[in-house]
Amino acid sequence: MPGTLDDVARAAGVSRMTVSNAYNRPEKLAPATLERVLQAARELGYGGPSAVGRSLRRGRTGVLGLLLNDALPYAFTDPGAVAFMRGLAVEAAARDLSLQLIAATGPAAARAVADAVVDAFVALAPADDDPALATVLARRLPLVTAGAPALPDVPCVTIDNVAAARRAAEHLLALGHTRLAVVTWRLLPDGHAGPAGLDRQHGSAFGVRRDRLAGYRQAVERAGLAWEDVRVEERPGNSREDGYAAGDAVLDALGARGPLGVLASTDVLALGVLQAARERGARVPEDVSVVGLDDVPEAAASTPALTTVHQDLFAQGRECARRAAGALPGPVHRHPSRLVVRASTAPPGGG
Amino acid sequence: MPGTLDDVARAAGVSRMTVSNAYNRPEKLAPATLERVLQAARELGYGGPSAVGRSLRRGRTGVLGLLLNDALPYAFTDPGAVAFMRGLAVEAAARDLSLQLIAATGPAAARAVADAVVDAFVALAPADDDPALATVLARRLPLVTAGAPALPDVPCVTIDNVAAARRAAEHLLALGHTRLAVVTWRLLPDGHAGPAGLDRQHGSAFGVRRDRLAGYRQAVERAGLAWEDVRVEERPGNSREDGYAAGDAVLDALGARGPLGVLASTDVLALGVLQAARERGARVPEDVSVVGLDDVPEAAASTPALTTVHQDLFAQGRECARRAAGALPGPVHRHPSRLVVRASTAPPGGG
DNA sequence: ATGAAAGCGCTAACAC
DNA sequence: GTGTTAGCGCTTTCAT
Numbered sequence: 001m002p003g004t005l006d007d008v009a010r011a012a013g014v015s016r017m018t019v020s021n022a023y024n025r026p027e028k029l030a031p032a033t034l035e036r037v038l039q040a041a042r043e044l045g046y047g048g049p050s051a052v053g054r055s056l057r058r059g060r061t062g063v064l065g066l067l068l069n070d071a072l073p074y075a076f077t078d079p080g081a082v083a084f085m086r087g088l089a090v091e092a093a094a095r096d097l098s099l100q101l102i103a104a105t106g107p108a109a110a111r112a113v114a115d116a117v118v119d120a121f122v123a124l125a126p127a128d129d130d131p132a133l134a135t136v137l138a139r140r141l142p143l144v145t146a147g148a149p150a151l152p153d154v155p156c157v158t159i160d161n162v163a164a165a166r167r168a169a170e171h172l173l174a175l176g177h178t179r180l181a182v183v184t185w186r187l188l189p190d191g192h193a194g195p196a197g198l199d200r201q202h203g204s205a206f207g208v209r210r211d212r213l214a215g216y217r218q219a220v221e222r223a224g225l226a227w228e229d230v231r232v233e234e235r236p237g238n239s240r241e242d243g244y245a246a247g248d249a250v251l252d253a254l255g256a257r258g259p260l261g262v263l264a265s266t267d268v269l270a271l272g273v274l275q276a277a278r279e280r281g282a283r284v285p286e287d288v289s290v291v292g293l294d295d296v297p298e299a300a301a302s303t304p305a306l307t308t309v310h311q312d313l314f315a316q317g318r319e320c321a322r323r324a325a326g327a328l329p330g331p332v333h334r335h336p337s338r339l340v341v342r343a344s345t346a347p348p349g350g351g
Numbered sequence: 352m353p354g355t356l357d358d359v360a361r362a363a364g365v366s367r368m369t370v371s372n373a374y375n376r377p378e379k380l381a382p383a384t385l386e387r388v389l390q391a392a393r394e395l396g397y398g399g400p401s402a403v404g405r406s407l408r409r410g411r412t413g414v415l416g417l418l419l420n421d422a423l424p425y426a427f428t429d430p431g432a433v434a435f436m437r438g439l440a441v442e443a444a445a446r447d448l449s450l451q452l453i454a455a456t457g458p459a460a461a462r463a464v465a466d467a468v469v470d471a472f473v474a475l476a477p478a479d480d481d482p483a484l485a486t487v488l489a490r491r492l493p494l495v496t497a498g499a500p501a502l503p504d505v506p507c508v509t510i511d512n513v514a515a516a517r518r519a520a521e522h523l524l525a526l527g528h529t530r531l532a533v534v535t536w537r538l539l540p541d542g543h544a545g546p547a548g549l550d551r552q553h554g555s556a557f558g559v560r561r562d563r564l565a566g567y568r569q570a571v572e573r574a575g576l577a578w579e580d581v582r583v584e585e586r587p588g589n590s591r592e593d594g595y596a597a598g599d600a601v602l603d604a605l606g607a608r609g610p611l612g613v614l615a616s617t618d619v620l621a622l623g624v625l626q627a628a629r630e631r632g633a634r635v636p637e638d639v640s641v642v643g644l645d646d647v648p649e650a651a652a653s654t655p656a657l658t659t660v661h662q663d664l665f666a667q668g669r670e671c672a673r674r675a676a677g678a679l680p681g682p683v684h685r686h687p688s689r690l691v692v693r694a695s696t697a698p699p700g701g702g
Numbered sequence: 703a704t705g706a707a708a709g710c711g712c713t714a715a716c717a718c
Numbered sequence: 719g720t721g722t723t724a725g726c727g728c729t730t731t732c733a734t
Binding site: 002045047048049051052053054055056061062063071072073075076077082083085086089090092093096098099100101102103108111112114115116117118135138139140301 | 353396397398399400402403404405406407412413414422423424426427428433434436437440441443444447449450451452453454459462463465466467468469486489490491652
């Protein structure tokens with residue numbers, strides 16, 4: 001411990017305030033005094049005013065907090081999350097803020113959120129009932145959510161996930177697909193991997209995923225098909241591996257009986273499905289058509305290139321940071337999304 | 352502002368300590384008291400103990416700080432940095448730490464570093480003379496650097512960049528290349544784009560890049576060639592675009608006169624060079640051989656797949672976090688690196 | 703140009 | 719179980 005302002009003050013024979021000023025407003029000090037103070041600090045090994053003391057006194061921290069709905073490393077695995085954080089980073093940098101990543105899930109989350117020394121929070125795709133949000137609100141800190149409106153009266157930046165998913169499904173239906181399967185990421189936090197019934201679909205607290213399922217369902221039912229006939233394959237994570245496993249399961253169950261259309265609720269899962277299809281020798285898009293959602297950079301570069309619904313997560317990150325840092329209220333802002341047809345979809349059988 | 356412990360204490364007719372305990376050790380309170388306190392808090396809209404007050408009192412923050420040597424958004428652009436941060440995140444999560452990203456460059460950097468409320472710092476590829484490091488040391492906080500030993504007695508996790516670069520160059524030389532060019536990222540912070548002379552090469556404060564140039568040079572001279580004949584093309588950033596522009600410049604100057612070997616000091620730059628070559632119709636590897644350094648995930652997926660020198664930035668991130676969080680001293684730890692031959696290199700002319 | 707007073711909000715240690 | 723004491727390290731305001 002390098003000591004305190006008082007220690008330096010004593011050693012330099014000045015008041016604590018003078019030492020404080022030496023660091024904060026050196027030009028206000030007589031050059032001789034300044035030098036004496038700095039000299040004393042050097043001799044004591046004093047490292048400058050404590051950051052926490054300063055924050056306490058000033059009432060601000062210069063930090064923007066990002067609440068992650070997953071383990072910390074996941075944020076760096078998901079290209080969508082990376083794009084979003086890059087957007088946050090741009091606006092944080094413009095305001096000289098640092099960016100703090102906080103796991104808002106797991107046993108230590110409550111403490112981490114309660115103890116986070118930040119000026120404002122952005123929550124990325126929180127669950128509806130995420131207790132971290134209540135904590136943030138109780139702390140009276142600005143909060144913006146991204147992905148889905150979790151709480152009334154909390155500003156939210158997102159797309160219309162229902163419409164985006166509907167658009168994906170409509171694309172497959174318009175191509176003539178009637179045999180469909182859905183691949184989705186964790187609906188309930190119980191690690192389930194396998195088909196998800198209506199109970200899970202409706203019971204999910206994850207707004208984004210629930211909305212996407214709802215969108216798929218709308219399109220399916222409007223086309224006169226039965227939602228119950230659509231297998232909804234759930235995996236606990238959003239990784240290529242999860243997508244691969246889900247694709248395998250779906251193709252095991254349905255692939256042999258003719259062309260299949262797969263609705264993957266994220267591009268990352270879709271990329272895994274593509275790989276599963278490829279490795280078992282199914283032709284994409286002739287035997288298996290796959291449509292993703294998000295349009296992450298990898299989607300355009302995959303083989304075949306992934307048909308998907310585009311959203312701009314970078315722009316959403318920027319807006320979240322701007323609104324959180326400015327404590328700008330305002331309602332849900334839905335960014336646009338649009339279908340991007342590439343090579344992973346075609347009429348059933350390639351016809 | 353939601354008020355303080357004292358406000359709640361007054362309202363509940365108890366002492367401040369009791370309110371504190373209601374939040375920190377509820378089991379130690381008589382249920383009736385607890386309820387009365389919580390009720391008072393609710394009525395006052397008290398949001399729980401202040402995070403800053405707590406940090407001040409406790410003397411710890413639960414945060415690991417990452418010092419970035421660039422603007423904040425860059426960290427999310429560079430796949431190497433992302434892998435490194437993922438490693439940090441794994442170990443941070445294991446210790447219930449949050450991860451704070453701090454721009455240690457630019458006008459506001461000094462304040463940001465001095466005011467960062469963290470328990471320890473990791474600095475990613477800092478410049479030798481980075482003033483942020485001195486600040487950290489003055490604050491007596493644990494510090495680990497990654498990428499290059501910047502300061503004596505500061506633990507450092509890295510690879511032997513000289514050896515790694517030498518290996519890349521030796522590969523090209525062994526294939527028979529005698530016409531070589533180097534593409535490197537910012538050597539001096541002046542935005543220069545173009546050929547870099549020996550002055551810039553030696554004057555660079557960026558250890559990683561200087562070491563890599565030194566490694567290339569060693570191999571070249573050991574092969575009996577003159578380093579002066581090797582064009583060193585510098586770009587201010589480490590992006591595909593920078594690599595593209597550098598590749599273009601190099602090919603403009605040297606490409607027409609026969610097969611060329613390009614030493615790109617990062618994979619990201621190499622990927623840009625590959626694209627530049629492709630777009631001007633040069634055949635890779637026949638007309639232009641390209642070798643990168645880092646082995647980011649994209650390197651294996653490019654067309655043609657990139658020959659490069661592998662290092663495990665994820666593992667280095669983990670070790671940095673472990674050592675910073677544990678305040679583990681110890682000297683420079685050099686992780687291994689190894690040449691990975693893929694399809695972007697061949698003997699000159701493809702022979 | 704320098705200093706004194708007055709907290710910012712909290713908790714460890716120890717009484718009661 | 720609950721309260722008292724004694725700070726954690728700093729800066730704003732106002733005086734001198």
